Amino acid sequence: xxxxxxxxxxxxxxxxxxxxxxxxxxxxxxxxxxxxxxxxxxxxxxxxxxxxxxxxxxxxxxxxxxxxxxxxxxxxxxxxxxxxxxxxxxxxxxxxxxxxxxxxxxx
Amino acid sequence: xxxxxxxxxxxxxxxxxxxxxxxxxxxxxxxxxxxxxxxxxxxxxxxxxxxxxxxxxxxxxxxxxxxxxxxxxxxxxxxxxxxxxxxxxxxxxxxxxxxxxxxxxxxxxxxxxxxxxxxxxxxxxxxxxxxxxxxxxxxxxxxxxxxxxxxxxxxxxxx
Numbered sequence: 001x002x003x004x005x006x007x008x009x010x011x012x013x014x015x016x017x018x019x020x021x022x023x024x025x026x027x028x029x030x031x032x033x034x035x036x037x038x039x040x041x042x043x044x045x046x047x048x049x050x051x052x053x054x055x056x057x058x059x060x061x062x063x064x065x066x067x068x069x070x071x072x073x074x075x076x077x078x079x080x081x082x083x084x085x086x087x088x089x090x091x092x093x094x095x096x097x098x099x100x101x102x103x104x105x106x107x
Numbered sequence: 108x109x110x111x112x113x114x115x116x117x118x119x120x121x122x123x124x125x126x127x128x129x130x131x132x133x134x135x136x137x138x139x140x141x142x143x144x145x146x147x148x149x150x151x152x153x154x155x156x157x158x159x160x161x162x163x164x165x166x167x168x169x170x171x172x173x174x175x176x177x178x179x180x181x182x183x184x185x186x187x188x189x190x191x192x193x194x195x196x197x198x199x200x201x202x203x204x205x206x207x208x209x210x211x212x213x214x215x216x217x218x219x220x221x222x223x224x225x226x227x228x229x230x231x232x233x234x235x236x237x238x239x240x241x242x243x244x245x246x247x248x249x250x251x252x253x254x255x256x257x258x259x260x261x262x263x264x265x266x
Binding site (some may be wrong): 040 | 124125128131134135136138139155156157159160161162163164165167171253
């Protein structure tokens with residue numbers, strides 16, 4: 001797996017784009033909805049994360065002829081999807097281990 | 108008015124970032140602002156989050172220029188389990204008090220300084236700097252020998 005620090009906001013941004021391509025405001029609202037309003041991204045945080053994901057080739061910016069400059073759409077690349085799947089796999093494993101440990105403690 | 112402040116704060120970002128995302132960020136901010144609940148607390152929370160995010164984002168964008176997107180020391184921010192020791196607060200307060208005192212003292216003596224006084228002041232400052240560097244090196248050496256220096260703390264954080 002690539003060494004890229006996946007903070008919770010970045011993970012949620014990736015999950016938001018995993019479903020469909022979105023523009024900035026749509027990502028902001030989707031992250032809020034996915035986290036039950038626990039993670040509220042500011043535009044500064046969002047575009048910082050998007051810049052890093054673009055740089056690493058995890059997402060791409062769609063160049064549409066009719067889209068205005070202030071409403072660009074972002075899409076997950078195959079590399080981003082692969083890394084996201086590996087991150088989910090890692091979390092699934094961690095959850096499983098946590099469940100087992102907690103069950104052992106309670107028994 | 109608020110939108111103007113936001114656009115002004117965008118100038119804190121590096122030019123390349125501003126050219127690439129400036130218009131989009133302004134547009135998203137405008138949309139997000141229009142959906143904030145009318146309650147005063149909600150508005151305060153929204154503006155605090157936005158302006159802090161902008162300042163923090165600008166700072167990070169400047170660091171990313173020489174270091175790339177994965178800034179090594181920025182991992183403090185990414186590691187929620189990392190906590191500075193409590194003594195850091197005391198140390199920072201002491202440093203802040205020393206700086207304030209030094210500024211006050213310097214402004215009081217700045218008025219009547221002759222050329223020779225300036226030279227002696229510069230040499231005094233150099234001696235003090237040398238003494239402080241030596242003291243810092245000795246303290247760091249002791250901490251490192253006891254495996255309590257920042258190097259070991261960082262190893263613990265990443266492992």
